[in-house]
Amino acid sequence: MGNISTKPVYLEDKLAEIKSDGKLEYRSKALPTWCPGCGYFSISEGVTSALNNLAIKPKDTVVVSGIGCSSRFPFFVNTYGFHTLHGRTLPVATGVKTANDDLTVIAVGGDGDGFAIGGGHLSHVARRNVNITYILFDNGIYGLTKGQTSPTSSLGFTTSTTPYENHDRPLNPLMMMLSFGSSWVGQGYAGDPGHLGEMIEQAIAHRGFSYLHILSPCVTFDKTDKTYGNLNMQVKPIPDDHDSSDLMAAIAMAQNVHKPPLGLYYKEDRPTLADGLDEITQQSGGGKNVVTAKAAE
Ligand SMILES: Cc1ncc(C[n+]2csc(CCOP(=O)(O)OP(=O)(O)O)c2C)c(N)n1
Ligand code: SF4
Ligand SMILES: [Mg+2]
Numbered sequence: 001m002g003n004i005s006t007k008p009v010y011l012e013d014k015l016a017e018i019k020s021d022g023k024l025e026y027r028s029k030a031l032p033t034w035c036p037g038c039g040y041f042s043i044s045e046g047v048t049s050a051l052n053n054l055a056i057k058p059k060d061t062v063v064v065s066g067i068g069c070s071s072r073f074p075f076f077v078n079t080y081g082f083h084t085l086h087g088r089t090l091p092v093a094t095g096v097k098t099a100n101d102d103l104t105v106i107a108v109g110g111d112g113d114g115f116a117i118g119g120g121h122l123s124h125v126a127r128r129n130v131n132i133t134y135i136l137f138d139n140g141i142y143g144l145t146k147g148q149t150s151p152t153s154s155l156g157f158t159t160s161t162t163p164y165e166n167h168d169r170p171l172n173p174l175m176m177m178l179s180f181g182s183s184w185v186g187q188g189y190a191g192d193p194g195h196l197g198e199m200i201e202q203a204i205a206h207r208g209f210s211y212l213h214i215l216s217p218c219v220t221f222d223k224t225d226k227t228y229g230n231l232n233m234q235v236k237p238i239p240d241d242h243d244s245s246d247l248m249a250a251i252a253m254a255q256n257v258h259k260p261p262l263g264l265y266y267k268e269d270r271p272t273l274a275d276g277l278d279e280i281t282q283q284s285g286g287g288k289n290v291v292t293a294k295a296a297e
Pocket of ligand 3: 140
């Protein structure tokens with residue numbers, strides 16, 4: 001047996017240990033409905049750990065989603081939540097944050113929700129630097145509707161909607177989000193939960209719009225392409241000498257889709273949407289709108 005401990009582990013002790021670190025406070029009573037082995041369990045664990053480590057209380061957190069397996073996520077966390085319409089995650093998350101800047105707002109959803117029906121919102125939330133985090137669960141497929149080809153599916157991928165293989169070139173979400181003006185862009189992998197948890201924590205801590213792209217296998221409907229087996233061989237860490245303030249270097253790295261680099265691509269500090277609105281309020285007469293301010297002169 002060598003060095004292997006034969007000390008028994010008792011369930012009560014293990015539960016007490018899990019309870020003691022505070023993470024369970026962020027779990028709702030609803031158990032996830034995801035398939036066993038789905039990458040989304042790692043993401044869920046990463047978000048609850050990150051919130052706990054950052055000491056952001058559930059009452060100060062809102063998780064906003066669209067529609068999809070990934071968008072079920074607000075049900076499984078003990079924060080405020082908003083399960084919106086398909087593709088409308090980002091406008092609702094922007095509204096929540098703008099109404100109450102004290103809240104930590106986390107938008108979540110899948111590649112279909114974010115990059116197909118919701119694609120028109122991406123550029124605007126990024127360029128306006130809305131101070132929210134967008135966590136994109138990318139399995140390259142529509143999981144909830146039983147496995148159709150999505151905008152991030154690989155060329156040649158065969159599903160019920162592309163029975164003669166996918167001929168549409170996949171989008172490159174990282175390149176898009178970098179060029180749209182996101183002030184924080186990173187990539188994680190559900191098969192590396194330790195690193196993923198760190199990335200989620202950094203993304204939430206960033207002041208401004210943070211976009212975290214997560215590669216996450218759909219174990220039920222994709223048996224051939226974005227599987228743990230394939231992704232384990234493809235992903236690699238971002239080189240230590242990458243300068244995360246260099247946008248062009250980040251965009252160049254994002255083109256490496258066959259060996260996807262994991263880590264922080266880009267980070268920039270610049271005024272947020274709320275900073276701009278504050279400035280407008282001051283310029284227009286300190287809280288009054290322009291018409292009222294002029295009338296009072
Ligand atoms: C307006 C509208 N169109 C289509 C659908 C059907 N629909 C539900 S979820 C979904 C795609 C989900 O894929 P994704 O966002 O990648 O999430 P996943 O299930 O893979 O996590 C689609 C097309 C819908 N609910 N509403
Ligand atoms: S269908 Fe795919 S994405 Fe949806 S829960 Fe199951 S494994 Fe996850
Ligand atoms: Mg998907």
